[in-house]
Amino acid sequence: EAGVTQFPSHSVIEKGQTVTLRCDPISGHDNLYWYRRVMGKEIKFLLHFVKESKQDESGMPNNRFLAERTGGTYSTLKVQPAELEDSGVYFCASSQDSANPSTDTQYFGPGTRLTVL
Amino acid sequence: AQSVTQPDIHITVSEGASLELRCNYSYGATPYLFWYVQSPGQGLQLLLKYFSGDTLVQGIKGFEAEFKRSQSSFNLRKPSVHWSDAAEYFCAVGPYNFNKFYFGSGTKLNVKP
Numbered sequence: 001e002a003g004v005t006q007f008p009s010h011s012v013i014e015k016g017q018t019v020t021l022r023c024d025p026i027s028g029h030d031n032l033y034w035y036r037r038v039m040g041k042e043i044k045f046l047l048h049f050v051k052e053s054k055q056d057e058s059g060m061p062n063n064r065f066l067a068e069r070t071g072g073t074y075s076t077l078k079v080q081p082a083e084l085e086d087s088g089v090y091f092c093a094s095s096q097d098s099a100n101p102s103t104d105t106q107y108f109g110p111g112t113r114l115t116v117l
Numbered sequence: 118a119q120s121v122t123q124p125d126i127h128i129t130v131s132e133g134a135s136l137e138l139r140c141n142y143s144y145g146a147t148p149y150l151f152w153y154v155q156s157p158g159q160g161l162q163l164l165l166k167y168f169s170g171d172t173l174v175q176g177i178k179g180f181e182a183e184f185k186r187s188q189s190s191f192n193l194r195k196p197s198v199h200w201s202d203a204a205e206y207f208c209a210v211g212p213y214n215f216n217k218f219y220f221g222s223g224t225k226l227n228v229k230p
Contacts, residue, residue, distance in 0.1 A: 003160065004160060031216075033218075035220075042220045042223070043209075043218075043223075045219070055216065056217060059217075105151075107163075108161035109160045
């Protein structure tokens with residue numbers, strides 16, 4: 001079974017440009033999460049999708065960030081325009097059934113390292 | 118406020134030695150606790166989780182963790198470290214439905230030969 005995949009693995013852009021990150025969750029997982037880790041700090045929650053609906057977007061830093069999950073499969077996270085402080089590693093995770101803690105877990109992708117110059 | 122503290126940023130141990138990574142949490146409800154590991158170039162891999170029952174939890178790769186409610190701690194242990202355990206370890210706490218994890222800032226483990 002394929003794990004969570006993310007593309008690209010690295011992205012280097014100039015301040016003011018736009019970047020789109022993509023996440024493909026594990027097939028059949030309705031729950032999809034975005035997290036971000038800024039240089040050496042904790043991994044912080046950004047938002048949570050259930051299928052195509054945003055369940056919780058309380059962690060989104062500001063309106064320069066837009067997440068979508070059309071059709072309830074893969075998700076994109078767009079940063080427009082990018083600022084220096086957006087640099088970090090963006091992780092995506094997916095889970096199947098968030099109502100059963102004995103069997104459920106969040107599976108994480110390898111992350112996208114974003115550098116804004 | 119919900120938070121997780123991993124007080125050790127870097128730890129170096131010799132191969133074969135025992136390991137304990139510390140994790141303290143602050144959480145306003147019943148905590149569900151996790152340890153993840155990230156090896157270079159890899160995603161975060163779940164080592165173990167605690168959600169109820171026995172407070173000593175066994176995980177993969179020979180790791181275990183003990184939940185101590187009175188100390189708000191969930192320390193990770195391994196009796197004998199292998200060179201392949203060199204990685205970064207993250208402690209996390211979340212709600213019963215796993216919808217929003219709070220992570221610590223990670224502990225980088227270096228293993229000396």
